[in-house]
Amino acid sequence: MRIELEKRPQASVFYAVLSPFIALVLTVIAGGIMFWLLGKDPVSALYSFFVEPLLDVWSLHEIAIKAAPLILIGVGLSICYRSNNWNIGAEGQFIMGAIAGSIVPVVFHEWHSPLVLPLMLIFGMIGGALYAAIPAFLKANLNTNEILSSLMLVYVAQFFLDWIVRGPWRSPEGYNFPVTRNFAPEAILPEILDSGRTNLGFVFAIVAAVLIWFMMRYTLKGFEITVLGQSERAGRFAGFSSRRMIWFSMLLSGALAGLAGISEVSGNINKLQPIISPGYGFTAIIVAFLGRLNPLGIIAAGLFLALTYVGGEAVQLTLTVSDKVTRVFQGLLLFFVLSCDTLILYKIRLVFPGRTAAVAQDGLQGGAE
């Protein structure tokens, strides 16, 4: 038996909408089997994973908090990836943005003013953008591969953060523990609703996603990004410079990652500490592709991935399974979502050797076109 793909004449809108649901059904079946094999009740496991977090106002807020940095970084990365600039160092730009944005509340902690917060956010974006400027410069001017340079700079940023919170910025009131002083109230991103702790960071994420969606769809810049991404040669004929695009996409994604960093630190952690991200910069890469590099899709993907984290915790507690099981489940889910997206662009056929007629497995074909 062999699987063959046949390209659809045009992307199927029907499957674009339906494929995430098919993936969900498949995950539910596979996950159910996995929990059953582990001797746990599959129904309550799946309920805790997907439904329980949605029933509680509190956990809805938690999902929004978790999703905000993923969306913010993810939309920035989508510009990079669409234009063929492989920035995989968003984690480092996130950290550097957080550090740059913290200059005001840590170094000038005695300065109290409503300007503190806006300045922090601007500094955060500049910090992230400047850090992304390193791989951009190396690629545009010295022809150095950005996958390597941006990834290596992640580690450098982590060590730099570690050094700065243990050394120059260590809080004088913290018993020499590696944390900066706590931010003053005016340096903390305000919460947007009374019902929970979602802060402005989530608003930034949504606004950024919508703006970038608008740019991609309705502006010349969006067209330029798409053309250069598809073919550098074609872009050059159209008068677009791939070198300028390196700078544009890297600085933009760096700035957004930096904004995510300072929002996270200001809104949620309220100080700098050695570890400020559980790998948001890397998870956001998955989010970007899960959202099919479309800013609106990335909003959905970010919220969905956040749901799996929050739900994963609920499963750990209700069923007393280890965090490894929820990790495996998350991996399975991603696999199904990614493979079901195939249906958007292709028809899938199972071909049996020895039979001339291929068996169409595209059962819903009629409804699809």
Place this chain on the structure above:
Amino acid sequence: MGIIEAILLTVVTAATPLVLAAIGELVTERAGVLNLGVEGMMIMGAVLAFVATQATGSPYVGILAGIGGGALFSLLFGFLTLTLVANQVATGLALTILGLGISGQIGEAYVGMSGTKLPPIAIPGLSEIPYLGPLLFKQDLIFYISIALVIGVNWFLFKTRAGLKIRAIGDNHGSAHALGIGVIRTRYLAVLFGGACAGLAGAQLSLVYTPQWVENMSAGRGWIALALVVFASWRPWRVLAGGYLFGAVSISQLHAQALGLGIPSQFLSALPYVATVVVLVLISHNRRMTLINTPASLGKPFVPDR
């Protein structure tokens, strides 16, 4: 044993898993497939090698289990990205998440057990050479394989017909298909090879480097291996050089600390990463040379026309 020799021995152990995983990924990428799941395949290799060794008492069975585990796990990636043309970057990352989860689950019962170390094999005669002997000819099997693989892959890619086919597919899968080369089939084999090498690198971690199992014991080495392939601009010899350079800088920063030089340890710890970037900048200024070696269809999906 002199101190320089001792340091070099440590470097060899630290560099071998990087070289192994990178040489496998190099072949995968030469065939035009970008598998970011090296960390996941490596950790699967590590856990299966350890479990098999505990079960049978033989680290050689462990090596086979590591290779097999990495290869089988890469098949999952192959099915998604080659058969179902799913996005390679995202699938690779998902493979890493899955690998870290599954390995943790499998290895849960093995945490804290003392492992069996793969014994060194002295090559008669050669191992007696002063300095070089103990360094190069009194090592374990996995080290010898790593060197053999670099030589072998270099020969295979540039001197054989099959190697030419792989490179042709990586450069332009459309034309390769038009010439009648089985693109998907070849890519499957390349992905499997990459998985097997990453699995073997994992086996080195749990059988040689530190003969034990703990969760996440690969600790980011799969990512370094990925970076090394780019660093090497897809040339096997440079993988070897890069792996050893990275290992050497990592080890010397520890020695610099033990000497009490007083440089903040965070800066020293960051040194291997900075050094890698700096060296890559120095060797990649020649744009034409870099372009020649970069597989042009890397990461792009391929579906044969009918």
Place this chain on the structure above:
Amino acid sequence: MKKLLLALATSAAVLGFAASASAQDKTKICFIYVGSKTDGGWTQAHDIGRQALQAEFGDKIETPFLESVPEGPDAERAIERMARSGCALVFTTSFGFMDATIKVAEKFPDVKFEHATGFKSAPNVATYNSRFYEGRYIQGQIAAKMSQKGVAGYIASFPIPEVVMGINAFVHGAQSVNPDFKVKVIWANTWFDPGKEADAAKALIDQGVDILTQHTDTTAPMQVAAERGIKAFGQASDMIKAGPETQLTAIVDTWGAYYIKRTKELLDGTWKSEQVWDGLKDGILTMAPYTNMPDDVKKMAEDTEAKIRSGELHPFTGPIKKQDGSEWLKDGEKPEDGVLLGMNFYIAGVDDKLPQ
């Protein structure tokens, strides 16, 4: 459709009620871990403590836990989830959970919290820690007796007061036996990377140390020491399996003693917010059997341990000089706990510059 929904809702309510009814019989004592419960180090030691607690009270309590919780907003969510799920007492077992614990505790005044190794407390937040340095002092004495070269290697994780205090206690213990004893330090900048820890161990041995001690979590340094035929000390748990002929002793974290004590107090209604810093005498910290050493060394170690237990000996008793030669403690003087908890200087004899 409406009927179906109603039926679903009722059955859900029934299920929910049943669940809460059975939960009410048992008191929930909850745990938040920073690592995996089988990490072989810090978190595993806490989980063994949790199991001891569960075994002690049996059916009377439940001990749910969340593992691998990252420090930051995830921690706040995890702790709040515990508070919401009806936990009576929540142990948050990493320094990085401090502010999150305080924040959640403000929202849930009826829930009790205990935060490990931190310094912020509240009416419903207690802190607890272990005087690891007592064990390190004993190790230092043993090292000075056992070392031929008079130099020990110390694999440290991160320059926090806890670790610096450990290095100082080790050095001071060693110098009480051999005033010229030296310690070489390598900061691995990780708690948990067997490869890197092994490399650090090799680097130290190559630079001539013949005793190894570690403040990182895996047994990799012990394995290297065994391979190179030198002696070493274990950390966090008894690592004798990794080096049957290598381990001299190990500092074993036995949090269970504390967890049982506090849970008893909770059930009796006598729980108070305290800042507890227990040591060898309270059983929160124990020494693994003294092995692979001559009888006289063993006797010395046991004597020191007994003296520390009885309070006769405080490991940091003056005169002690700082690394720069200035005086820290006068003859017979003992430091305040606050000074120890914030320690950020080396005492004389450490062959390293403290990362600042």
